[in-house]
Each structure stands twice: as structure tokens, then as C-alpha cells.
Amino acid sequence: MTRTPTPQDGLCWITGASSGIGEETALRLAAEGWTVVASARRAALLDELAGKAKGPGRIIAAPLDVTDLAATRALVTRLEAEHGPIARVILNAGTYQPDSARTFSAESFAATHAINVQGVINGVDAVLPKLIERKKGHIVIVSSVAGYRGLPRALAYGSSKAAMINFAESLKLDLDHHGIKVQLVNPGFIKTPLTDKNDFPMPFLMPVAEAVSVLVKEMNESHFEITFPKTFAFMLQRLRCLPYVLYFTLARQVMPK
Ligand SMILES: NC(=O)c1ccc[n+]([C@@H]2O[C@H](COP(=O)([O-])OP(=O)(O)OC[C@H]3O[C@@H](n4cnc5c(N)ncnc54)[C@H](OP(=O)(O)O)[C@@H]3O)[C@@H](O)[C@H]2O)c1
Numbered sequence: 001m002t003r004t005p006t007p008q009d010g011l012c013w014i015t016g017a018s019s020g021i022g023e024e025t026a027l028r029l030a031a032e033g034w035t036v037v038a039s040a041r042r043a044a045l046l047d048e049l050a051g052k053a054k055g056p057g058r059i060i061a062a063p064l065d066v067t068d069l070a071a072t073r074a075l076v077t078r079l080e081a082e083h084g085p086i087a088r089v090i091l092n093a094g095t096y097q098p099d100s101a102r103t104f105s106a107e108s109f110a111a112t113h114a115i116n117v118q119g120v121i122n123g124v125d126a127v128l129p130k131l132i133e134r135k136k137g138h139i140v141i142v143s144s145v146a147g148y149r150g151l152p153r154a155l156a157y158g159s160s161k162a163a164m165i166n167f168a169e170s171l172k173l174d175l176d177h178h179g180i181k182v183q184l185v186n187p188g189f190i191k192t193p194l195t196d197k198n199d200f201p202m203p204f205l206m207p208v209a210e211a212v213s214v215l216v217k218e219m220n221e222s223h224f225e226i227t228f229p230k231t232f233a234f235m236l237q238r239l240r241c242l243p244y245v246l247y248f249t250l251a252r253q254v255m256p257k
Contacts (some may be wrong), residue, residue, distance in 0.1 A: 001179070002175075002176065002179055002180060002181035002219050002222075003136060003179070003181070004136050004138060004181060004219070004221075004222075005088050005136065005137065005180055005181075006085035007033040007034045007035070007057060008030065008086075009085070009087035009088075009136070010035075010084050010085035010086055010087035010088075011034075011035050011036070011037050011079065011084060011086045011087060011088075012029050012034040012035070012036050012037070012086075012087065012088040012089075013037040013039065013062075013076075013079065013086050013089045013127075014026050014029075014035075014036060014037070014038055014039065014054070014088065014089075014090040014092055015039045015040065015064070015066050015090070015091055015092055015119070015207055016039075016040055016044065016066075016092040016093030016094060016121060016142075017036075017038035017039060017040050017047035017092070017101065018038075018040035018041070018042045018044065018046055018049065018209075019040075019192065020092070020190070020194055021092060021142070021187070021190060021191055021192060021194050021208060021210060021211060021212060021215070022038075022040070022092045022093070022132070022251070023028075023038075023049055023092065024046075024119055024208050024209060024211075024212040025092070025212050026038045026049060026053075026059055027049070027052060027054070027059075028052060028059035028212055028213075028216045029057065029216065030053040030054065030055070030058055030059050031053075031054050031055070031056075031057065032057065032216070033055075033056045033057045034057040034058070034088075035057055035058055035060065035083065036053070036057060036058070036059045037059075037060045037062045037079055037083070037086075037168045038050065038059050038060065038061055038062065039063065039064040039066070039075070039093070040063070040064070040093065041063065041064070041065050042063075042065070043061065043063040043224065046061035046062070046063060047061050048112070049061065050254045055060075058081075059171070060083065060173075062079065064076055066093045066115060066119030066120075066122055066123060067114045067115060067119055067122070067124070068116060069118075069122045070124065072122040072123060072125070072126045073122075073125070073126045076126040076127055076130070079114065080130065082108075085130070085134065085205055086127055086130065086131075086137070087136070087137055087138065088137070088138040088139075088140065088218075088219075089123060089124075089127050089137075089139055090140040090142065090243030091119070091120045091123045091124065091139070091140065091141050091142060092140075092142040092233050093115060093119050093120075094115060094116050094119075094194070095111075095112055095115045095116060095140065095161070095194075096112075096143075096157045096194050096195075096197075097111075097112060097156070097157070098153045098154070098157075098197070098198070099153060099154070099156055099157075100152070100153050100155070100156050101155070107217055108156060109155065109156040111156075112156035112157055112160055113159075113160050113163075115157065115175075116157070116160035116161065116164065117160050117163050117164060120141055120167070121167075122170070124139065126140070131175075131178070132175075132178050132180070135179040135180075136179050136180065137180045137181070137220060137238075138180070138181045138182075138183070138219070139171065139181070139182050139183075140183045140184075140185060140219060141164055141167070141168040141171075141182070141184055141185065143161045143164040143165050143184055143185065143186050143188070143231050144157075144158075144161040144187060145167065145186045145187065145188050145227065145232070145236045146158045146161050147160075147161030147162035147163075147164065147165045147186070148162075148186075148236050148237065148239065148240045149220065149236075149239055149240055149247060149251075150163070151251070151255060152255050152256055152257060153256065160257060164184075165184060165186070168182060168183075168184040168224075169184070169224075171183075172224060181228055182224070182227070183218075183219060183223075183224060184224060184225050184226070185215060185225075185226045186225060186226070186227045186233060187206075187211060187227070187228055187252045188203075188204055188206065188227070188228065188229050188232035188233055188236070189202035189203065189204060189205045189206065189232070190205070190206050190207075190208055190211045190228075191205055191206065191207055191208055192208055201254040203232055204231060204232035206228060206229045208226070211228045211229075214226065214228040214230075215228065225244035
């Protein structure tokens with residue numbers, strides 16, 4: 001049986017905290033009493049974020065490029081030595097560059113996967129032995145509903161998120177025996193700098209504050225998958241069950257070319 005950690009159990013480390021979902025989540029969790037460690041590459045934004053935190057918790061800025069495994073391991077070791085154990089990790093850092101068969105290149109595919117896949121894996125690598133040793137902790141992996149099925153203009157992004165859905169499922173099955181809670185977050189369209197670059201209609205686009213209210217609440221619940229907005233996620237979950245012939249016919253009609 002896994003237990004949900006509380007602020008008394010230790011730190012909450014969140015990656016991708018310099019903007020969007022990660023930034024808002026860091027602020028909310030600090031207000032709930034967590035000592036939040038906020039990581040991303042843009043150190044100045046993390047310092048600003050730390051200054052904006054409202055108690056009873058606080059935010060510690062910890063710049064990191066999640067693609068750098070050695071730096072990720074070193075950061076986790078330093079954090080635990082200086083501030084105590086990590087009780088919850090939210091692996092949220094991600095990137096999205098719209099692509100298509102015309103613009104496709106192995107380099108841009110690898111750049112997306114380096115952050116969205118290997119960046120998550122590096123974070124898990126750095127914390128996992130410590131959580132297993134302590135037989136407690138909480139790993140939250142932020143993927144996307146874009147990982148449910150192949151979507152147009154999302155060759156690199158969709159495949160990176162599909163990989164993380166499968167990885168989180170597998171990790172949960174392994175870690176249930178160790179008392180470690182694993183949750184998967186699959187957002188739909190949320191208004192952040194990541195979606196601001198989209199030039200197509202985004203159904204059910206949700207303000208980031210609303211999205212993070214769901215995330216923060218459901219991280220304290222026991223179910224595996226956290227989605228928001230619920231209606232859009234529910235619709236896409238149904239598409240997952242369609243046979244290919246029906247899925248491709250529908251996708252051609254309703255999705256951007
Ligand atoms: N917004 C949506 O509609 C939506 C939908 C589904 C899933 N998601 C997922 O939600 C997560 C957060 O996205 P968001 O919408 O909040 O986007 P965002 O505002 O663009 O935030 C992305 C965050 O990831 C960080 N990041 C990117 N590359 C990094 C690296 N190499 N090392 C460390 N940090 C890095 C960025 O910080 P720096 O640039 O400072 O490093 C930034 O803090 C992503 O995983 C995204 O795929 C978002």
C-alpha cells in the first residue's frame with residue numbers, strides 16, 4: 001500500500017518550474033506548506049519565482065538542464081544533503097515544437113526526446129535509489145493526452161509523450177511493491193507559453209490556474225492518471241479504443257492538417 005507524502009515528509013522537487021504548469025504548481029505547493037525545489041534552465045526566472053512564494057512553505061531555486069544526467073544526479077545529492085529528503089518529485093519539464101513529415105529531421109526529433117523522455121528518465125534515475133531505500137515517496141510524471149494516439153503535426157512530441165505514458169505504467173507496477181506512489185498526468189490544452197505558439201484551434205483550452213487546481217488536488221488522491229480538462233481527456237480516451245480504420249477516418253476529418 002502506497003502513502004501520499006505530506007510537506008512534513010520532505011521536499012517537493014519540480015522540474016520545468018520557470019513557466020506554465022510548473023511555475024503555478026510550485027507556487028500552489030509552497031502555499032500548501034511544501035518546501036519546493038524549482039528547477040529549469042532559466043535561473044533568473046527561478047529566482048523571481050522563489051521571491052513570489054507565499055508561505056507557509058517556500059521555494060528554493062535550483063537551476064538544471066534535465067538532459068544532463070550527471071548534473072541531475074549531483075543536484076539531487078546536494079539537495080538531500082542540504083535540505084533533507086525528497087518526498088515528492090514532479091517531472092514536468094517538457095518542450096513542444098510543431099513538426100510534420102515536411103519539416104521532420106532526426107535532430108529535431110532527438111532534441112524533443114532528450115527533454116521529454118530522457119529528461120524524465122534522468123530525474124527518475126537520480127531519485128529512485130533513495131526512495132526505494134526509504135520505502136516511500138511520490139513520483140509524478142507529466143505526459144500528455146497527445147501520447148494516447150498518433151496526432152497530426154506531433155511526430156516527435158506525440159511519440160515522446162506516448163513513451164512516458166508506457167514508462168509510468170510500467171514504473172507504477174514495479175514500485176507498488178516498494179511503497180512508492182507513481183502518478184501520470186495527461187493534460188489536454190492548457191494556456192501556457194508552450195501552447196501560445198499554436199496556430200490551430202485548441203478545444204477546451206484551460207487556464208493554467210484551473211489546470212493546476214486539479215493537479216494539486218489529485219496528487220493527494222489515490223488514482224494513477226490525472227487529467228484536465230476532464231471532458232477533452234475523456235473524449236480522447238475513447239479514441240484510444242477505436243480500430244485504426246475508424247480512428248484514421250475520424251482524425252482526417254476533425255484534426256488540423
Ligand atoms: N500546455 C499544454 O497544453 C500541455 C498539454 C499537455 C502536456 N503538457 C506538458 O506539461 C509540461 C509543462 O508544459 P507547460 O505547458 O507548462 O510549458 P512551458 O510553460 O513551456 O514550460 C516548460 C518548462 O519546461 C522547462 N524546460 C524545458 N526544457 C528544459 C530542460 N532541458 N531542462 C530543464 N527544464 C526545461 C522550461 O524551462 P526553461 O526553458 O527555463 O528550461 C519550462 O519551465 C510539459 O511536459 C508539457 O509537455 C502541456
